[in-house]
Amino acid sequence: MPGNHNNLPLLTVDRLVAGYTGPVVGPVSFAVQPGEVLGLSGPNGAGKSTILKAITGEARRFEGEVTPCNGLTVTHHQQRPELPPELPLLGRELLRVMSADRRDAPAIIQPLLDRPINRMSGGQFQLLEAWACLGGDAELVLLDEPTNNLDGDAMEALADFIRAARPPRAILMVSHERDFLQANCSRIVEVSHRKAET
């Protein structure tokens, strides 16, 4: 994993107001430290996913700053990843393009390596994509509702993936599963609905 960030924040979000055609969320401020698992919690529609998209540049920043440390590498596991219906890409081929095709892939991932993604269930594909993000070299991994579609065993495997992360790797995770956040995050930031502008 590249970079020595001398315990400076990997990412600083300062009074961010973000959205699409108009503001959806904010102002919100937090910093992601090396090695921590930071959770974003809040009601549906509060704009938690929009914060992640503002960090990656997919959503628009109306106010405030998002400041990554120099050379920060990021992967983003998006909410409800779409399972392409007829794409014969093997699990290991997807992992390879994300530099996550490690020999020590977790046991739950092993059966998926030689299976085409079009023959995976939604939960299996969700878990494979999460591992594609967590098994690579990115210093900051953004996970958006990673427990969607997962059964109990798969959720436990995902928790193992998250716990295996080592500094300077940090994880910023959005989930509506409050229990999952509390069990796996070192810190949780609450995101509330943006007040209507008058």
Add this chain to the structure above:
Amino acid sequence: MSDFILFDPMFRMPFLIGLLLAVGLSLIGAYLRMREEWLAALGLSHMAAAGGIAALPLGIPTLVGALVFAAVAALLKGVLPRASNNHYGLMLLLGWGGALMLAANTHQGEVVGEALLRGQLYFTSQPHLIAAVVLLLVLFASLNWLSPRLLIERFFPDYFSANRIPAWPHRLLFGALVVVAAVLGTLAMGAMSAFAMFFVPAWVAFVLVRGWRRALMLTVAIAVIAYITAFVVSMLLDQPFGPSLALCLALTTSLRLFANRAARLSGAPGE
């Protein structure tokens, strides 16, 4: 007599041009399908046809007119933040309508329009051969660099912006390859047959094999076999090449019936 026509040196260059394009168009078509942009091929090939006819009153070569129209359409598509098959459908309507209107109102337009919409493989010449060779060389030389970027963008769309890696180089290169392939395919095979070459082989291959590399190889194999079959049939039976190719490719879709058997043998979803 038929054998004599088939092996006539006069037809060697058209055969070779079509063969090269079968490889290039089908391979690019696999990536268009992976990106769910396969309708782009139909839109661009019709824009190329309109450009080829518009070249007549402008006094410029058909190839240049077709390239300019298709490139402008691709650039406009690139400006849209989320181009989709809706936009490619609109491109198709504009290209088809524009081509026929231009053909109806241009001296010799009807003849050229007919040739572009139906294909004129037997009248292709050295410039087409050079362009087809360059297309394939650039495609194969860049594929190891281009392929992972296109795959990453398909599954992790904001990977490049998140890591401040410029995405325009691979988007521009892929867009240019699609435009050149669509133009050459339209000039040689006709708009609809070129689209069939982009669309059908990958559609069939993707359900028959496991693995991206195998799917690409089978895509090209289906394209080449259908092309050779169409070339031979059209020569032996004295039929127009473009429709023969479209029909041969359409017949290969029956192979999709084996997909369910292949799925049963290799495990059902979620197994």
